[in-house]
Amino acid sequence: MKIKMYNVGFGEAVLLKKSADGREENLLVDFGSDTPENCIADIGQTTGKNVNVTTEIYNDTKGEEVSVLLSHFHMDHIYGVLETDLLDHVCLKRTYIPNLLLMQSRDNTYSFLQIQILRELFESVYLYEEKKIKFSLYDLLVKLTNNNATLQFVEAGDHFDFAGDSYSVLWPDFGKIKVNKKVSDSLTKLLRLIDADFNDNGEYTLRFIDEYIGALCDAYRRYEETRGDVKIDLDYIKNLQNRIAEYYFPLLLNQNKQIMKLIAASIESIKCQENRISVVFQDFPCELEANLLMTGDIPRPEIKKIESQIKDVHYKVVKAPHHGTPTYYWENLPKSDTIMISNGEPRSQHRKWGKIAYEYAGFYNSNKKCKIICTNYRCQMEDLQQRGAQRCSPCVGVEPFREIIL
Numbered sequence: 001m002k003i004k005m006y007n008v009g010f011g012e013a014v015l016l017k018k019s020a021d022g023r024e025e026n027l028l029v030d031f032g033s034d035t036p037e038n039c040i041a042d043i044g045q046t047t048g049k050n051v052n053v054t055t056e057i058y059n060d061t062k063g064e065e066v067s068v069l070l071s072h073f074h075m076d077h078i079y080g081v082l083e084t085d086l087l088d089h090v091c092l093k094r095t096y097i098p099n100l101l102l103m104q105s106r107d108n109t110y111s112f113l114q115i116q117i118l119r120e121l122f123e124s125v126y127l128y129e130e131k132k133i134k135f136s137l138y139d140l141l142v143k144l145t146n147n148n149a150t151l152q153f154v155e156a157g158d159h160f161d162f163a164g165d166s167y168s169v170l171w172p173d174f175g176k177i178k179v180n181k182k183v184s185d186s187l188t189k190l191l192r193l194i195d196a197d198f199n200d201n202g203e204y205t206l207r208f209i210d211e212y213i214g215a216l217c218d219a220y221r222r223y224e225e226t227r228g229d230v231k232i233d234l235d236y237i238k239n240l241q242n243r244i245a246e247y248y249f250p251l252l253l254n255q256n257k258q259i260m261k262l263i264a265a266s267i268e269s270i271k272c273q274e275n276r277i278s279v280v281f282q283d284f285p286c287e288l289e290a291n292l293l294m295t296g297d298i299p300r301p302e303i304k305k306i307e308s309q310i311k312d313v314h315y316k317v318v319k320a321p322h323h324g325t326p327t328y329y330w331e332n333l334p335k336s337d338t339i340m341i342s343n344g345e346p347r348s349q350h351r352k353w354g355k356i357a358y359e360y361a362g363f364y365n366s367n368k369k370c371k372i373i374c375t376n377y378r379c380q381m382e383d384l385q386q387r388g389a390q391r392c393s394p395c396v397g398v399e400p401f402r403e404i405i406l
Contacts, residue, residue, distance in 0.1 A: 001163075001291065003317060003340070003404040004060065006053045007375040008033035008040065010323060010346035010353055011076035013053055014294070015060060018163035024064040025093075025163040028057065029294055030071055031080035034346045034353070042085045054084045056401065061090050067162065068144065069096040071279040071296030073127045073271060082135055087146050095144035096160060098172055098277045099153035115141045115151070124264045125271065137271075154279060156306075170306045171280040171298060177273060275299050275322065280306060285313045293334065297322040303330055310334050317404060320360070324374070329357035338404060341374040373402050 006013040011033035017026050031053075033040055038049040043058045068087070070078050080086060115122065115138070122138035129135075145151050152160065156173035159166055271277075278296030293315045295303075303321065315336040322328035324341035333339075339360065346353045360372060 001405075003292070005340055005342055005373065005375055005402045005404075006056060007050060007344060007401060008036075008053055008076075008080075008342070009038055009050075009344035010034040011036075011079070011344070012071075012323070012342045013057070013080065014319070014340070014342065015057060016162065016292075017060070018165070020163035026061045026064055026066045027162045028061075028066060028068045030069070030077040030296075031057070031086070032075055032077040033079055034076045036075075036079045036083070040080045040084060043089060054080060054086050058086060058089060064091060065093045066090040067094040067096070067149075068092070069279065069281075070098075070140075070144075071294070072098060072275060072277055073140075074274065074297070075128055077297070078127075078140065081143055082140060087143050092147045092149040094160075095149055095151050096154050096279070097140075097144070097151070098279055099155040099158075099174065100271055100277060115145050125268055127271065154281075160281075165283055167281050167283050169279060169281045170309055171302060172273075172277040173305065176305055177276060276302055278302075278321075282310070282313075282315075288313050290314070291316045293318045293336070295319050295321040295330075297328070299328060300330070303332075307332055323353070324356040324360060325353060326355055326357040326359075329359050331359070336370065338371045338373055340402075340404070341372060344375050373404060375402055 002017040004015040004017065006015070008031075012030040013032070014029040015026055016029065017024060019025075031040075033053075037047065039047050039051070039053050041047050041052050041054060043052075043055050045052060045055075068081065070081065119138055122141055123136050125137040127135045127137055127140060141151065152158075154160065154169045156169055156171050156175075158169040160169070161167070275297040276299060278298040280293075280295050280298050282293045283291050290313050293310065293313075295318070298321050311332065311334060313334055315334060317338045317340060318334060318336040319340045319342070320328075321330055323343040324339075325343075341356060341360070343354060343356055356374070
C-alpha cells in the first residue's frame with residue numbers, strides 16, 4: 001500500500017492507494033483545510049501559496065476507482081469535497097461518513113435516489129454557516145453520491161472493504177455518546193415508510209426502484225449495442241423519477257412532520273458533538289500486527305474508550321489524532337513504526353492550533369526505530385528534535401505531500 005499525506009496546511013487529506021485484481025484502488029480519507037485559499041481550488045486552477053492539492057489528488061487517481069471517507073464534518077476535513085470539482089471528475093465508487101443519522105436499515109447504505117427522497121430532512125441541517133456561505137448536510141450528501149456512488153453511514157462495529165482488505169470501524173460508538181433513543185426508533189419508522197414491501201427473503205426494495213434501474217440498464221445496453229448511434233428517450237426514465245418523488249414526498253411532508261422535526265433536531269445535536277464523532281478505523285490485525293490506524297480528530301476521552309481494543313497491537317502506521325496538537329496528545333499511543341502528523345500553518349487567529357505536542361518527541365525517543373512523518377513546514381519539528389525526536393527526511397521546505405510505502 002502507498003499512503004500519501006498531502007500538504008493542506010492545518011487540515012487533512014490522506015490518500016491510500018493499493019492494487020487489487022490488477023487495478024489500482026484509492027481511498028481518500030478527508031480533504032479539507034483551515035486555509036483552503038492557499039492550497040485547494042478546482043482542478044487545474046492556481047492557489048494562493050502552495051500546489052493545488054485538488055489537482056494533485058486528481059492526477060494521482062486519474063482513471064482509477066476512488067472511494068472517500070470523511071471522518072467528521074469540520075471544514076478542515078471536508079472543504080475540498082464540498083467546494084471543488086474533484087468528485088465530478090474521479091471514478092467515484094463508494095463514500096463513508098459517521099452514522100450521525102443512526103440509520104437502522106439493512107446495511108446503512110444509501111443511493112443518490114434515496115438522498116433525494118430525504119432531501120427535505122437533510123436540507124434542514126447546516127454543517128457550516130457564515131454570512132455568505134452555507135453548507136447543508138444535503139449539499140454534502142449530493143456530492144458524495146455523485147455519479148451513482150453509494151453512501152454508507154458507519155459506526156463502531158461496522159466493517160468495510162478496500163482493495164481486497166477488510167477494515168474495522170472502532171469509533172464512533174453511539175451507545176457511548178449520549179443520544180436520544182427516540183431518534184433510532186423514529187428513523188426506523190420513517191425508513192419503513194420509505195422502504196416498500198419486504199420480499200419473501202425479508203429483504204426490502206423501494207417502490208418503483210427495480211423498474212427504474214431496469215429502464216436505466218436497458219437504455220445503457222441499447223446505447224452500447226449501437227455504439228452511441230441510438231437516441232435514448234429519457235422521458236420514461238424521468239417519469240419514473242417523478243413517480244418515485246410523488247409517492248414518497250407526501251409520506252414525509254404530510255404524515256411525518258413530527259418525526260422529521262425530531263430527527264432533524266437529533267441530527268443537529270449529534271453533529272454538534274463535532275470531533276467526538278470522528279471515525280477511527282484500522283485494518284484487521286493479524287497476530288497483533290496491523291498496517292494502519294486512522295484516528296481522525298478523536299479527543300482524549302473518546303480515545304480512552306477504544307484503547308483496550310488496540311493497546312497490544314503493533315502498527316506500521318498510526319495517524320496522530322487532531323494534527324498532533326497538545327490538547328489531543330495520546331499518552332498511550334500504540335506501538336508503531338511511523339506516526340503521521342498532518343499539521344501546517346493555520347489561520348492567524350488559530351495560531352495555537354499549529355503546535356505539535358512535545359510528548360511525541362519523548363515517545364519516539366524511547367523507540368529509535370520509529371519515525372515522525374509530517375506536513376509541517378514551519379520548522380516546529382525542530383522543537384521536537386531538540387527533545388530527541390527522530391528527524392523526518394527531508395523536514396525543511398514546502399513539500400506538496402509526504403509519502404509512505406508499506
